[in-house]
Amino acid sequence: MSLLKIQNLKVHFNARGKIVKANNGIDLEVRENEVMGLIGETGCGKTILGRAIIRLLSDNVEFAGKIIYKGEDLLCLPEDRLRKIRGKDIGIILQNPSAALNPVLSVGDQISEIYRYHGDMKKQEAGIRAAKMLEMVGIDPKRMYEYPHQFSGGMKQRVMIAMGLALNPGLLIADEPTKGLDPATKDKIVYLICELVKKRNTSLLLITHDLGVAEKMCDRIAVMYAGEIIEIATIGNILSHPKHPYTQDLLNSLPKRGLNPTVGESPSLSSPPSGCSFHPRCKCVMDECTKKHPVLVETEKGTNVRCFLYEGN
Numbered sequence: 001m002s003l004l005k006i007q008n009l010k011v012h013f014n015a016r017g018k019i020v021k022a023n024n025g026i027d028l029e030v031r032e033n034e035v036m037g038l039i040g041e042t043g044c045g046k047t048i049l050g051r052a053i054i055r056l057l058s059d060n061v062e063f064a065g066k067i068i069y070k071g072e073d074l075l076c077l078p079e080d081r082l083r084k085i086r087g088k089d090i091g092i093i094l095q096n097p098s099a100a101l102n103p104v105l106s107v108g109d110q111i112s113e114i115y116r117y118h119g120d121m122k123k124q125e126a127g128i129r130a131a132k133m134l135e136m137v138g139i140d141p142k143r144m145y146e147y148p149h150q151f152s153g154g155m156k157q158r159v160m161i162a163m164g165l166a167l168n169p170g171l172l173i174a175d176e177p178t179k180g181l182d183p184a185t186k187d188k189i190v191y192l193i194c195e196l197v198k199k200r201n202t203s204l205l206l207i208t209h210d211l212g213v214a215e216k217m218c219d220r221i222a223v224m225y226a227g228e229i230i231e232i233a234t235i236g237n238i239l240s241h242p243k244h245p246y247t248q249d250l251l252n253s254l255p256k257r258g259l260n261p262t263v264g265e266s267p268s269l270s271s272p273p274s275g276c277s278f279h280p281r282c283k284c285v286m287d288e289c290t291k292k293h294p295v296l297v298e299t300e301k302g303t304n305v306r307c308f309l310y311e312g313n
């Protein structure tokens, strides 16, 4: 069953007269109880997509398309309705917990605030709930009176997870939840998120650079390039039969496969190359790739690819 269905989503910024097409025609579905990974190199539009779902973006932005959550188009909702959905139905763990946490509020108060705002709870009751959430993410509830600067990177990330899941959302969006953590802490955080979303029947949209993390956590993967999705498949198929030349390059850039990153620079989102945005860097480039824009086509059940190598097959 589909929980979130994004249809032809366009998120364009007007940045000093230039139109930055950060998301340019995204089609993506997240099913119930599914972990969907979103991968792609820096600047390709992953964070913007995560934030667009709950419209947590700057004012210089224009949207088009649909973001259907449980049958309702979030793009049509007024701000006050959306504010109630944020956190309650859709939780988000923002990139960089140090910036996302309030330095002058204790971690307990930051979690309590969520319950007081959404659940209309009294201070004491909200405090009890906050302590339970801390315990759930493996933090001694006695530490609820401490401030973010007293916590390590991994602990701050645990607090973010507690906040993201506090109201038991149907969907959790986690933006680079393991970034900057050492390998052992990373593994623990990955394990914790996986365990919690399974236990609570929460779907997860996981944004990550790290294919190793995606491999451990995801059921399916959507690969983004220059504001578009260029391949969607199960994690098994992505790892064993990557179809798009860019996905193949991404896999080859894994340390265990020789660490060969894609040559060339990622394209400008305000003036992308003609035809397929990836053609200037593509090892399989053909004549038509420079002229026509490929569409996302199903190559086999459950695998969709945006590449002329597979069109017409």
Ligand SMILES: Nc1ncnc2c1ncn2[C@@H]1O[C@H](COP(=O)(O)OP(=O)(O)OP(=O)(O)O)[C@@H](O)[C@H]1O
Pocket: 013, 014, 015, 020, 022, 040, 041, 042, 043, 044, 045, 046, 047, 048, 049, 058, 060, 209, 269
């Ligand atoms: N407010 C804004 N105005 C103009 N352009 C923006 C704005 N916010 C983001 N962008 C542009 O949108 C593009 C996508 O950014 P985004 O943060 O989604 O990338 P990302 O894939 O999450 O990268 P990373 O992996 O580094 O986090 C970038 O080129 C960025 O410069």
Ligand code: NI
Pocket: 046, 047, 048, 095, 175
């Ligand atoms: Ni990002």
